[in-house]
Amino acid sequence: MGSEMLDHAVQSLREHGVRMTPQRQAILEYLVTEHSHPTADDIYKALAARFPNMSVATVYNNLRVFKEVGLVQEMNYGDASSRFDFVTSKHYHIICDTCGKVVDFNYPVLDEIEAVASQLTGFKVDRHRLEVYGTCPSCQAEQSQTH
Amino acid sequence: MGSEMLDHAVQSLREHGVRMTPQRQAILEYLVTEHSHPTADDIYKALAARFPNMSVATVYNNLRVFKEVGLVQEMNYGDASSRFDFVTSKHYHIICDTCGKVVDFNYPVLDEIEAVASQLTGFKVDRHRLEVYGTCPSCQAEQSQTH
DNA sequence: TCTTACATAGTAATCTTTATAATTAGTGTA
DNA sequence: TACACTAATTATAAAGATTACTATGTAAGA
Numbered sequence: 001m002g003s004e005m006l007d008h009a010v011q012s013l014r015e016h017g018v019r020m021t022p023q024r025q026a027i028l029e030y031l032v033t034e035h036s037h038p039t040a041d042d043i044y045k046a047l048a049a050r051f052p053n054m055s056v057a058t059v060y061n062n063l064r065v066f067k068e069v070g071l072v073q074e075m076n077y078g079d080a081s082s083r084f085d086f087v088t089s090k091h092y093h094i095i096c097d098t099c100g101k102v103v104d105f106n107y108p109v110l111d112e113i114e115a116v117a118s119q120l121t122g123f124k125v126d127r128h129r130l131e132v133y134g135t136c137p138s139c140q141a142e143q144s145q146t147h
Numbered sequence: 148m149g150s151e152m153l154d155h156a157v158q159s160l161r162e163h164g165v166r167m168t169p170q171r172q173a174i175l176e177y178l179v180t181e182h183s184h185p186t187a188d189d190i191y192k193a194l195a196a197r198f199p200n201m202s203v204a205t206v207y208n209n210l211r212v213f214k215e216v217g218l219v220q221e222m223n224y225g226d227a228s229s230r231f232d233f234v235t236s237k238h239y240h241i242i243c244d245t246c247g248k249v250v251d252f253n254y255p256v257l258d259e260i261e262a263v264a265s266q267l268t269g270f271k272v273d274r275h276r277l278e279v280y281g282t283c284p285s286c287q288a289e290q291s292q293t294h
Numbered sequence: 295t296c297t298t299a300c301a302t303a304g305t306a307a308t309c310t311t312t313a314t315a316a317t318t319a320g321t322g323t324a
Numbered sequence: 325t326a327c328a329c330t331a332a333t334t335a336t337a338a339a340g341a342t343t344a345c346t347a348t349g350t351a352a353g354a
Contacts, residue, residue: 019332203341
């Protein structure tokens with residue numbers, strides 16, 4: 001299941017002339033198998049046991065490479081660290097203001113807004129970004145308990 | 148014109164028990180009169196002449212206060228500094244990938260997507276954020292000249 | 295005017311990310 | 325398989341943005 005995506009990703013990297021290393025493989029695996037949206041530090045810590053000598057820079061370098069190849073999407077929310085999402089298919093994100101959890105949801109891609117924005121501003125539009133913010137079910141439950 | 152918005156903002160701050168200081172007033176004025184989307188450092192530099200002793204921390208402190216009162220919206224784009232937008236009315240932003248310019252544009256508020264996201268994920272939705280990215284007219288002109 | 299709590303300045307510290315240089319290790323080719 | 329070339333990694337320093345902290349200053353109400 002996940003291995004199919006992983007194979008595809010590895011092949012995609014090879015086609016871009018990117019070499020495979022154990023660290024790179026591990027970071028990629030982590031992104032594919034974990035359905036979370038980890039920060040660079042999350043990944044670093046998660047792999048610390050297997051690669052005690054791995055540098056944080058390696059994580060960042062690889063995330064940059066994955067981004068360039070289009071395997072991974074970087075998301076930045078305000079002050080916190082960037083989060084990285086392995087791109088499977090088009091989807092939007094909803095983010096919990098309380099615990100920071102990120103959940104995917106599907107919605108038809110908003111092509112129209114890009115056309116409208118282009119017409120109004122004269123920009124040549126490349127892409128858009130849409131996120132919804134709120135409180136996730138478990139944080140809602142906690143909050144209603146407290147009060 | 149701008150002073151009406153400024154007065155309203157000052158009143159709103161007073162109602163929240165926030166004291167008015169010359170620095171605070173100046174930062175607020177800058178945000179209201181400049182229609183740009185400045186970074187904390189932009190503001191700091193712009194007011195350096197009038198307040199040679201002002202601390203960067205003061206700028207950040209005030210921006211935080213303004214945000215808490217809802218006068219200002221913070222926007223963070225990837226790696227760069229946060230930008231701050233004085234909230235006048237609902238609008239979306241389009242951002243130039245080349246020079247970083249931010250332009251406002253109007254589009255009907257996407258209420259539906261909040262409802263859909265809520266239904267799909269169980270989140271209690273608070274707000275959403277939508278941005279369009281591309282190349283602004285002047286950067287387009289420069290790029291076509293070069294090639 | 296006096297008082298008090300909030301705001302500011304100045305600086306140190308933190309956190310995330312990038313840059314740099316030296317070493318290590320993939321990968322294609324002989 | 326061994327070699328050579330070049331990319332990748334490590335380790336560390338550095339940059340940049342933001343926050344924390346403390347002493348001092350000041351706005352605003354009694």
